[in-house]
Amino acid sequence: MTIDITIGIDLSNATIDGEPVTHADIDKVGAGYSASVGTQSRYFSEIMFYDRDAGRRFILSKLDGFVDEVQQEALDLVSKFGPFVLKKERDVITLYTSMASREEGYSRKKLQAAIDSIAARSKAVREGAAKLPSLPRTMSDAQVVAGIRYLTGLDADRAAKANRVGWSNAHSQLGHWACAHLDTxxxxAIAVARQFIDRYLGQLRTGGIV
Structure with a gap:
């Protein structure tokens, strides 16, 4: 989605704190919103010319819930990987996918850096799986897959509490990583999970996995 709100807008005399208002200013605040040509555009033109704050509020009201492709990718990674996303990465994603960031300034570069960081760590885990030690097979591959999904499903609190439900804090990151990669x-994913899934035999028996 692209912004298209410059038609018919005269900003030649508009200022913000004494500085001329440019179309780039509008793009920064309203990136991603396509305003319709006509009454809405004329109304937008008027409020941007006479009242910059009103113009900003108008754009933000139209942007409620909208995210661009980079923001959506970041949100998808948080949903997919859960605790595998580090706090510092999650904080950046939370900041730059919030409505507040539209008012304070959206850093696409910082958001992309968080995405790249997650992807790099995920790749390192995936490539390191081939070097993991071979352990005694107490479960079949099918049982491991079912166990990964079962324990991840129980880990609603993402190991925030030591409640013996789902993955523990020690294995939550890799457990969620393994679950996210079962299809791809x-x-x-199985090799990584085999390193620690035997510690959850009690829960897996309760769930009928083993």
């Missing part, structure tokens, strides 16, 4: 990299 099943061999690597």
């Amino acid at each position: 990299y099943p061999a690597e």
Whole structure:
């Protein structure tokens, strides 16, 4: 989605804190919103010319709930990886996908850096799976897959509490990583999970997995 609100808008005499208002200012605040040509555009033109704050509020009201492609990718990674996303990465994603960031300034570069960081760590885990030690097989691959999904499903609090439900804090990151890759990299996901899933045999028996 692209912004298209410059038609018919005269900003030649508009200022913000004494500085001329440019179309780039509007793009920064309203990136991603396509205003319709006509009454809405004329109304927008008037409020931007006479009242910059009113113009900003108008754009933000139209942007409620909208995210661009980079923001959506970041949000998808948080949903997909859960605790594998580090706090510092999550904080950046939370900041730059919030409505507040539209008012304070949206840093696409910082958001992309957080995405790249998550992707790099995920790749390192995936590539390192082949080097993991071979352990005694107490479960079949199918049981490991079912166990990964079962424990991840129980881990609603993402190991925030030591409640013996789902993954523990020690394994929550990799447990969620393994679950996220069962469809794309099943061999690597199983290899990673085998390093610690035996510690959850009690829960897996309760769930009928083993």
